[in-house]
Amino acid sequence: MAEQQLGLIADVGGTNIRLELVDMASGERRELRKYLCANYPTIVDAIKQYLSDAGQPAVTHGCIAIACPTNDDWIAMTNHSWAFSVKETQAALGWTALHLINDYTAISMSLPHLKAGQKVQIGGGEVKDGAPIAVFGPGTGLGVAHLANHAGFWMSLPGEGGHVDFAPIDEVDEHILAFLSKKYDHVSVEQLLSGPGIVQMYQAIADMKGEEAKFTDAADISTAGIDGTCPVASATMVQFCKVMGSFGGNLSLTLGTFGGVYIAGGIVPRFIDYLKQSDFRERFEAKGRFRGFNEKVPVFVVTEPQPGLVGAAAYLMQTV
Known part of the structure; x- marks a missing residue:
């Protein structure tokens, strides 16, 4: 492979597109830039603007991580108006190859x-090198994926793990389930482990304690809960960490993730020290006869600000 062969990687959300160049020989990334999706009629327009700003580098390959399904040639964003054909986009850019992957595949x-x-x-x-890995990320929703290694190649195993049934462990969990069951026919883990989930947990615990639910924003609840200025918010954050631990431990058991369980998303990196002191790890390991199994599995919070670009680069280099 020629040392100068360049790939373009991008991470596309409903608001912003982040783009970067990657040297496909060394893996070195450079020229990170961010653009508002709304400022460009099509994704091709945004990419061409980036290439112009980056000095018109000779890109041959591309990998775009995007927050929507990527199973077909036609890509239609869930939270933005961009919709396009992968083949037509590749042709318009004149590239040798273009890969579209889901944002959680990239992570x-x-x-x-x-x-x-x-x-x-x-x-x-x-960490056991080469062993399966799990990742979940509380954010607007709850993303979940696994990663498995075969003959030195990593394969992402995406799914909809955030929508599995919520399984209560203690009395507080049981009250939350009963409270949310009045609202939903199916109470998934995402209804608790997400920004909206924090609000719903807070409302359920306020109901349990006979208190008024004063907060309506997840950030306010987490702040008041961690600094101890609101007892209901504090109880909410205690329970949020417990539920995360139980769920993460379930992911570990499902695929034997001795490569680690990773927590991504925009919520948890804000309170890592609090998480360390919480009951998260106890719930993660509290699996009866399989406590010893999960005790050996490491858990990490992802603090890298651009994991989607790191993953898109890794995906692209592995496919060339």
């Missing part, structure tokens, strides 16, 4: 490449 692909400064470990356990 999962980043995990084996994260260094110590890009993640923080929660509790014990050691």
